Amino acid sequence: MRLKLKLGGHRSRYRLRKQPPEPVFGQIKQARGFRQLLLCGLDKVQDEWSLVCIAQNITKLWAVV
Numbered sequence: 001m002r003l004k005l006k007l008g009g010h011r012s013r014y015r016l017r018k019q020p021p022e023p024v025f026g027q028i029k030q031a032r033g034f035r036q037l038l039l040c041g042l043d044k045v046q047d048e049w050s051l052v053c054i055a056q057n058i059t060k061l062w063a064v065v
Helices: 002-011 013-018 022-031 042-064
Strands: none
Touching: 022 042
8 A cells, every 4th residue: 555655646546545534524513503413313313414414515516516
């Protein structure tokens, strides 16, 4: 893996592994105002989190278009 990372250069998809995922969670908390889950139970929480992630992704796609 170390060799792949060295030889990949700036076009390698392995370089994307360096990017931290935390900014996305910060954007969800700050821009969406999503600070706590409103539902109880694992299934409901997963559904609620999926909706928040879908809203985030649609917003990002809308900004690109």
